[in-house]
Amino acid sequence: MSDLALQFIYNAHSGKVNALFDIAHKLISPGTYSCDLCQITHETFSENAEFSALKAQHPIELFHIDEYEAHYPAEEHYPVIIVRKHGDIIQRIDRQRIGQLRSVGDLKSLLADIEAAQA
Template sequence: MTAEHPHLLMVYNADGGVFAMVSDAVHKVLSPDTYPCSLCMITYGAVSMKREWRVYLERLPARVTFHHRDDFAAAWPGARFELPVILRESGGQLSMLVSASELDAVETVEQLSALVDARLAQPQRV
């Protein structure tokens, strides 16, 4: 991808699979304050992606790949990032676009969208 059309990786601090998704949905509803994935809390309802986030991603001039922590570890075995995280991939190298602590501070899809847009407008950090 070119600099105008980056490849972003959205990495959730949750495992993939049906059992994990059901457990996560229950956890988010019953105890949202202790749920460990702020990226999930911002972008998903109990079971599906929020419409505002889906619309944002569809208009975003970037390729987006979604990972859960288990499949991210398998796809990128040497990568060490605190999760959740939004990464930019270029030439097989990953750089942080939005950190876990920044995601923890975001409360809405609109805030996250503005943060991603602002970061994509900056020169790529290596």
């Protein structure tokens, strides 16, 4: 993915208070937690180790909604993965597609498909 950049925008807001609410929600009612991307990339209290390794191999920027919207136009729905090539958006992976992913392995496969399509 040499000339591709990935932006992962979670369906969550930044800050310690929001993080505490998110953790509580994941513990009390994980089935109703509204960020499928968070479910793949994070454990309850920290980032998933397999995802951390994936980040070391790919140019991935992570954003909460408020952080993203401070620098870029708002997206219609979150979570979303935005694929950029030379700064331009070339693909959006929407929340429905993200909801189909079950693991970091599925995410790796999706990224490999995107990379192959750009080769």
